[in-house]
Amino acid sequence: MKVYLRLLTYVRPYWLPFLLGIIGFILYAGAQTGFAALMEYLVDAIDEAKADAYIYGPLALMSIALVRGLGTFMGNYFTAYVARNIVHSLRVVMFDKLLEIPLDYFHNNSSGHILSKISYNVEQVTTAATESLKISVREGMTVLGLLGYLLYLNWQLTLVFAAISPFIALVVALASKRFRRLGHRIQDSMGEVTHVASENVQAVQVVRVFGGANKERARFTEASGQNLRQSLKMATTEALSTPIVQLIVSSALALLIFLALHPLMSTGMSAGQFIAFITAAGLIAKPLRSLTEVNGAIQRGIAAAQSIFELIDEDVELDRGTLTIDKGQGRIQLDNLSFSYLPNKPVLSNLNLSIEPGETVAFVGKSGSGKSTLANLLPRFYEPSSGNILLDDKSLGDYELPALRGQIALVTQNVVLFDGSIRDNIAYGSMVDVDEESIIQAAEAAHVMEFVSRMQDGLDTQVGEKGTKLSGGQRQRIAIARAILKNAPVLILDEATSALDTESERHIQAAMENVMHGRTTLVIAHRLSTIESADQIVVMDQGQIVEKGTHAELLAKGKVYAGLYQKQFTENSALDSNGEIE
Ligand SMILES: Nc1ncnc2c1ncn2[C@@H]1O[C@H](COP(=O)(O)OP(=O)(O)O)[C@@H](O)[C@H]1O
Numbered sequence: 001m002k003v004y005l006r007l008l009t010y011v012r013p014y015w016l017p018f019l020l021g022i023i024g025f026i027l028y029a030g031a032q033t034g035f036a037a038l039m040e041y042l043v044d045a046i047d048e049a050k051a052d053a054y055i056y057g058p059l060a061l062m063s064i065a066l067v068r069g070l071g072t073f074m075g076n077y078f079t080a081y082v083a084r085n086i087v088h089s090l091r092v093v094m095f096d097k098l099l100e101i102p103l104d105y106f107h108n109n110s111s112g113h114i115l116s117k118i119s120y121n122v123e124q125v126t127t128a129a130t131e132s133l134k135i136s137v138r139e140g141m142t143v144l145g146l147l148g149y150l151l152y153l154n155w156q157l158t159l160v161f162a163a164i165s166p167f168i169a170l171v172v173a174l175a176s177k178r179f180r181r182l183g184h185r186i187q188d189s190m191g192e193v194t195h196v197a198s199e200n201v202q203a204v205q206v207v208r209v210f211g212g213a214n215k216e217r218a219r220f221t222e223a224s225g226q227n228l229r230q231s232l233k234m235a236t237t238e239a240l241s242t243p244i245v246q247l248i249v250s251s252a253l254a255l256l257i258f259l260a261l262h263p264l265m266s267t268g269m270s271a272g273q274f275i276a277f278i279t280a281a282g283l284i285a286k287p288l289r290s291l292t293e294v295n296g297a298i299q300r301g302i303a304a305a306q307s308i309f310e311l312i313d314e315d316v317e318l319d320r321g322t323l324t325i326d327k328g329q330g331r332i333q334l335d336n337l338s339f340s341y342l343p344n345k346p347v348l349s350n351l352n353l354s355i356e357p358g359e360t361v362a363f364v365g366k367s368g369s370g371k372s373t374l375a376n377l378l379p380r381f382y383e384p385s386s387g388n389i390l391l392d393d394k395s396l397g398d399y400e401l402p403a404l405r406g407q408i409a410l411v412t413q414n415v416v417l418f419d420g421s422i423r424d425n426i427a428y429g430s431m432v433d434v435d436e437e438s439i440i441q442a443a444e445a446a447h448v449m450e451f452v453s454r455m456q457d458g459l460d461t462q463v464g465e466k467g468t469k470l471s472g473g474q475r476q477r478i479a480i481a482r483a484i485l486k487n488a489p490v491l492i493l494d495e496a497t498s499a500l501d502t503e504s505e506r507h508i509q510a511a512m513e514n515v516m517h518g519r520t521t522l523v524i525a526h527r528l529s530t531i532e533s534a535d536q537i538v539v540m541d542q543g544q545i546v547e548k549g550t551h552a553e554l555l556a557k558g559k560v561y562a563g564l565y566q567k568q569f570t571e572n573s574a575l576d577s578n579g580e581i582e
């Protein structure tokens with residue numbers, strides 16, 4: 001009920017078409033009752049040999065048909081109009097939410113389940129909204145109209161007829177409960193279907209090479225089969241409830257006929273009234289049946305709406321900060337910073353570090369040591385568990401989120417591009433209006449021009465979905481160009497050159513040194529040769545800083561960094577002498 005009322009708040013802006021739709025259904029219901037009344041008129045006309053009935057009869061029939069036609073159109077069109085608009089608003093609200101909820105949500109919910117909420121579940125809501133409105137208002141009104149007419153004709157008989165209503169209500173109530181439960185399961189199974197399918201679309205190479213087809217087929221068949229089973233249960237319930245209701249109504253009709261025709265009962269009705277009474281009681285059967293069918297749609301819709309509201313009710317990213325900042329200096333301090341994704345599983349412990357404006361700081365360490373996590377804390381994708389991060393001597397939390405993020409350019413470990421041109425991907429987001437000159441400069445600096453100039457459409461080349469038409473290294477260079485173009489005081493490069501060959505990396509290196517100049521840069525690097533000139537090198541292990549200093553200092557110290565460096569150095573020179581890489 002609460003969910004239904006909440007859905008109604010989305011109807012509010014469309015009250016006028018909604019009202020028109022209801023008027024349409026009232027016209028329809030009136031026309032249905034009119035048909036029953038017409039029967040009375042016609043039969044009585046024959047009985048009493050009315051002279052003008054051959055004119056008024058057909059006229060009345062056509063008028064009733066016209067009113068019903070108009071009512072049908074208005075009702076159907078305007079409810080569809082309202083329902084489609086609600087779907088649209090819900091989708092937009094959901095998408096807006098996706099743009100604002102914390103990153104956690106995306107780690108805790110599979111993309112398949114999120115996508116199916118937006119595509120499938122919302123459609124279920126329209127069905128609920130249109131079908132339920134259409135049927136409950138139209139058929140509900142028809143039932144009321146016919147019932148009123150029946151009462152007017154013979155209230156005693158009508159009461160007998162009405163005695164069946166508790167039985168119908170019972171069937172409807174039992175079916176409702178089942179419909180809603182099944183509705184939830186069908187949605188979950190749709191989420192699973194989307195999830196398995198999208199995973200397989202993304203990992204097609206792995207599936208093929210590692211012979212995953214059978215396993216994936218089984219997974220998909222199971223997910224889709226689950227959907228099939230639940231849908232069939234739903235269909236059984238729907239298909240059963242209709243004939244049961246019909247049977248109840250027919251029994252009542254039979255009883256009515258028995259009572260009306262019984263020689264000992266005198267109803268005092270004319271033939272016309274009696275025919276009209278049976279006609280009206282018969283006409284009630286169909287809307288009554290529809291009312292039980294609509295129940296399925298409503299319950300499915302409510303189940304869908306629940307899952308949609310769950311997403312809509314998610315908290316947005318915490319943003320209590322008030323400081324705005326145009327262009328900061330880029331001084332960063334970690335003050336006893338600790339962080340964990342899950343309780344009692346520290347990923348970063350007690351980090352202390354001071355980075356002066358314009359410095360380049362390199363982070364090295366085994367994978368899983370927490371480097372990317374640290375990079376994610378700076379734009380406040382996550383909040384520190386304890387301790388603090390300061391930017392220009394103010395706690396990150398004091399800044400307005402957009403202002404803070406405006407200070408940072410980030411190149412992530414896995415580059416995902418947007419469907420569109422290379423230019424669109426470089427001048428992305430707030431940089432849409434940047435002039436051509438700057439875009440080309442950034443593209444030059446990131447060595448994007450090197451491969452773009454060989455492409456027929458140049459910067460207008462389409463990159464394909466997720467940039468799949470480009471190589472990993474090319475994608476990385478585009479992401480670097482985007483970061484360069486942003487020209488923010490803080491630049492974070494999370495293994496930004498890992499997909500580049502040593503040759504290109506060396507090229508970019510020179511360009512990067514230009515870019516790093518004059519801004520604070522945090523480089524997470526795998527290849528140590530690229531960070532020798534950093535102002536500080538921070539060695540991390542299991543979420544802790546185990547060493548920091550310059551390249552020379554750390555080498556002289558002869559501990560962790562020196563060990564790592566020695567290892568990579570000998571590996572590289574061994575490769576060099578074998579001529580395997582260069
Ligand atoms: N979203 C997440 N939820 C829970 N644990 C995570 C999440 N992301 C990373 N981790 C864990 O945090 C640790 C550090 O990961 P990460 O910062 O990516 O390391 P690095 O970048 O140094 O390779 C790893 O043990 C990883 O399993």
Ligand SMILES: [Mg+2]
Nearest residue numbers: 371372373413
């Ligand atoms: Mg990482």
